[in-house]
Amino acid sequence: MKSFTTISSVIFAVFIFCLAAWCCGEADEDVAPMEKTEKEALYSTIQGFVGNWWNGSALYPDPCGWTPIQGVYCDLFDGLWYVTALNIGPIHDNSLDCATNIDFRPKLFELKHLKTLSFFNCFISPRRHPIAIPSNDWEKLAGSLESLEFRSNPGLIGQVHTSFGLLEKLQSLVLLESGLTGKLPTKIGNLINLKRLVLAGNWFTGTIPESFGGLSQLLILDLSRNTLYGPLPSTLGRLTSLLKLDLSNNQLERMLPSEISNLKNLTLLDLRNNKFSGGLTKSLQGMYSLEQLVLSNNPIGGVLACLEWHDLHNLVILDLSNTGLKGEIPKSLSKLKRLRYLGLSDNNLTGKLPTKLVTLPCVSSLYLNGNNLTGELNFSEGFYGKMGRRFGAWSNPNLCYQVGLKSARHVPYGVKPCQQEEVTVLEPDSRNKLAGENLNQNSHLVASLGFPSYVIDGFWWVSLLEMLICQFLSCFL
Ligand SMILES: *[C@@H]1O[C@H](CO)[C@@H](O)[C@H](O)[C@H]1NC(C)=O
Ligand SMILES: *[C@@H]1O[C@H](CO)[C@@H](O)[C@H](O)[C@H]1NC(C)=O
Ligand SMILES: *[C@@H]1O[C@H](CO)[C@@H](O)[C@H](O)[C@H]1NC(C)=O
Ligand SMILES: *[C@@H]1O[C@H](CO)[C@@H](O)[C@H](O)[C@H]1NC(C)=O
Numbered sequence: 169m170k171s172f173t174t175i176s177s178v179i180f181a182v183f184i185f186c187l188a189a190w191c192c193g194e195a196d197e198d199v200a201p202m203e204k205t206e207k208e209a210l211y212s213t214i215q216g217f218v219g220n221w222w223n224g225s226a227l228y229p230d231p232c233g234w235t236p237i238q239g240v241y242c243d244l245f246d247g248l249w250y251v252t253a254l255n256i257g258p259i260h261d262n263s264l265d266c267a268t269n270i271d272f273r274p275k276l277f278e279l280k281h282l283k284t285l286s287f288f289n290c291f292i293s294p295r296r297h298p299i300a301i302p303s304n305d306w307e308k309l310a311g312s313l314e315s316l317e318f319r320s321n322p323g324l325i326g327q328v329h330t331s332f333g334l335l336e337k338l339q340s341l342v343l344l345e346s347g348l349t350g351k352l353p354t355k356i357g358n359l360i361n362l363k364r365l366v367l368a369g370n371w372f373t374g375t376i377p378e379s380f381g382g383l384s385q386l387l388i389l390d391l392s393r394n395t396l397y398g399p400l401p402s403t404l405g406r407l408t409s410l411l412k413l414d415l416s417n418n419q420l421e422r423m424l425p426s427e428i429s430n431l432k433n434l435t436l437l438d439l440r441n442n443k444f445s446g447g448l449t450k451s452l453q454g455m456y457s458l459e460q461l462v463l464s465n466n467p468i469g470g471v472l473a474c475l476e477w478h479d480l481h482n483l484v485i486l487d488l489s490n491t492g493l494k495g496e497i498p499k500s501l502s503k504l505k506r507l508r509y510l511g512l513s514d515n516n517l518t519g520k521l522p523t524k525l526v527t528l529p530c531v532s533s534l535y536l537n538g539n540n541l542t543g544e545l546n547f548s549e550g551f552y553g554k555m556g557r558r559f560g561a562w563s564n565p566n567l568c569y570q571v572g573l574k575s576a577r578h579v580p581y582g583v584k585p586c587q588q589e590e591v592t593v594l595e596p597d598s599r600n601k602l603a604g605e606n607l608n609q610n611s612h613l614v615a616s617l618g619f620p621s622y623v624i625d626g627f628w629w630v631s632l633l634e635m636l637i638c639q640f641l642s643c644f645l
């Protein structure tokens with residue numbers, strides 16, 4: 169027994185000795201060997217963003233090995249380690265914070281295997297320390313850079329340089345919510361490997377370059393929240409892979425080009441808050457993958473019935489409020505069985521509501537207010553109860569609801585009962601009250617797609633059941 173303990177002690181001692189020898193033997197060399205220039209370039213680059221106090225060689229002597237830097241990723245090329253990804257900004261709890269006075273060090277462009285470069289919430293002081301993206305040297309990263317992203321950097325100002333157009337391997341270019349100005353560089357159209365181009369929430373102006381039509385692999389194009397003007401270039405019809413196109417909140421104008429009907433895979437088209445006109449183009453009908461079509465607040469004009477709406481049978485959200493539409497509401501809208509949000513408010517729609525509209529199985533928000541619809545509303549009491557204020561029919565002076573609703577709470581808001589047509593049902597007082605209340609339903613588009621908030625005891629089950637049926641149906645439609 170004793171000898172066994174001795175032997176195991178010896179084995180243990182030998183093991184410890186070997187371990188120590190292995191550790192000491194390796195300590196002189198880097199566990200993750202790097203070129204000296206690569207290491208220095210990394211330290212200098214980061215120091216430029218976090219401040220001169222940061223002594224990389226002291227704090228992180230082996231940045232691709234046993235002293236990793238948060239946000240830095242490395243990879244092995246011919247037996248040496250190189251930086252492949254650099255994420256600057258407070259992404260994780262222990263990420264390095266950016267300094268107030270940041271500078272792009274020239275050595276950034278010497279990281280020759282850099283694939284991903286991203287900045288989040290780093291340039292945050294537009295008044296005191298505005299910083300421009302450097303104009304030179306981007307071509308040095310052309311052989312490797314696949315993703316370049318700046319998100320939430322209000323202190324990042326100036327123009328996007330045409331040299332970005334040289335980054336031919338780029339798959340993702342995101343310049344989101346920064347203070348960038350000027351025109352969109354035509355050269356961006358050369359980045360033929362781009363899958364995502366997001367330039368939203370800046371101060372970009374001018375027209376959308378025709379060259380963007382060359383981005384044939386693009387899946388997402390988001391230029392929303394800028395001050396772009398002019399017509400949509402017809403070349404956008406060449407972006408046949410596109411899944412999402414968001415150009416909302418700009419000053420874009422004129423007719424939609426007929427070529428957009430080539431965007432057969434598009435699921436989202438958001439053009440709200442622009443100045444598009446010239447009527448609903450027939451070409452919208454060809455975009456049969458569309459799930460969200462949002463055109464609200466544009467002087468589009470024309471008649472609603474000019475499209476065969478049933479072709480767009482994947483639609484879940486259709487918002488055409490305040491688009492200057494005339495004419496009747498066509499029956500074909502009631503074929504959109506997946507529809508959850510239908511906004512037709514503040515137009516000039518006339519005539520009777522198609523009775524089939526009652527049969528939309530999934531609808532949870534329906535706005536018809538601010539038109540000149542006539543006749544009787546023919547929805548069930550349960551429908552009014554379920555929808556609450558998400559059924560809008562007020563401000564249609566010639567519309568009424570069928571009397572006999574059992575509960576006053578299930579009366580459609582702001583609509584008079586049919587029976588008393590000769591009498592003015594709404595007192596002047598209550599009329600003012602209606603007009604005064606702020607029912608700003610458009611700004612809550614997404615919020616209102618949730619469960620009905622106006623739910624009363626017994627209707628809870630009915631609503632739940634309808635939700636389930638909807639889910640069931642939409643799986644098989
Ligand atoms: C950084 O640290 C190294 C090693 O501790 C030291 O030699 C060097 O002088 C330091 N550099 C600065 C700028 O403090
Ligand atoms: C459209 O989507 C389908 C199915 O996802 C895909 O097979 C097809 O290649 C896409 N079309 C284009 C032009 O990308
Ligand atoms: C609706 O049409 C009438 C008569 O054509 C016109 O006077 C009115 O300005 C239109 N309203 C809207 C909101 O387009
Ligand atoms: C609403 O339609 C009626 C006829 O249905 C018409 O007499 C009236 O002028 C229209 N009102 C507006 C504001 O267009």
Ligand SMILES: *[C@@H]1O[C@H](CO)[C@@H](O)[C@H](O)[C@H]1NC(C)=O
Pocket residue numbers: 523544546
């Ligand atoms: C209302 O709809 C019901 C069932 O869909 C139908 O029987 C009835 O005739 C309709 N009433 C009116 C006034 O359209």
